[in-house]
Amino acid sequence: MKYLFIVLLGSLFVSCSGPRVLDLATAPDANFGNYKTFAFFEVTAFGDTITEQFNERIAYLKKGIAAQMEQRRFTQVPKNPDLFINIGVAIKLEVQTRETSWPQDGMMRYMGQRNYKWKSEEVEVGRYRRGAISLHVVDAAKNHMLWTATLRGSLPDDSTKLKTFADKGIQALFSKFPVQ
Numbered sequence: 001m002k003y004l005f006i007v008l009l010g011s012l013f014v015s016c017s018g019p020r021v022l023d024l025a026t027a028p029d030a031n032f033g034n035y036k037t038f039a040f041f042e043v044t045a046f047g048d049t050i051t052e053q054f055n056e057r058i059a060y061l062k063k064g065i066a067a068q069m070e071q072r073r074f075t076q077v078p079k080n081p082d083l084f085i086n087i088g089v090a091i092k093l094e095v096q097t098r099e100t101s102w103p104q105d106g107m108m109r110y111m112g113q114r115n116y117k118w119k120s121e122e123v124e125v126g127r128y129r130r131g132a133i134s135l136h137v138v139d140a141a142k143n144h145m146l147w148t149a150t151l152r153g154s155l156p157d158d159s160t161k162l163k164t165f166a167d168k169g170i171q172a173l174f175s176k177f178p179v180q
Helices: 002-016 054-071 157-174
Strands: 020-026 035-038 085-101 122-139 144-152
Touching: 020 157, 035 054, 054 144, 054 157, 122 157, 144 157
Parallel strands: 035 085
Antiparallel strands: 020 144, 085 122, 122 144
């Protein structure tokens, strides 16, 4: 029982922890004062795991990123921007397991024909989704990356909380952006 409590407590911390910004890099020659406009690269998705809400969720991200860029005095334009923003999204379903143990899981089991047996095995205790969003800000004229950052975290199970989670993540990303 003690092990189950520890696993559940650990999963609570993982699920409640907010998104973390990792893999942050700025080009040494990046001077964001030279840029005034931005646009998004087209986001394409493929594979059999794409949900129906994919375009809606990408729109959340684009809207939040555009708001952050506009706060920093950049203007979104449909054609010929100074900067392109590329969004990469990766989501993986993770399975949380624990290993059975003699004191925790009890006695041997009868397998038939006088064959009693006990073995340690992995038992699933939960499932959760981990996601990563990578953002690349690129000089449109030179096709040169100026800034990149990756955001990672466990996604909420409740899809109604996903927009709030995305907003928090974008704020965390742009707190590290070179232009404040």
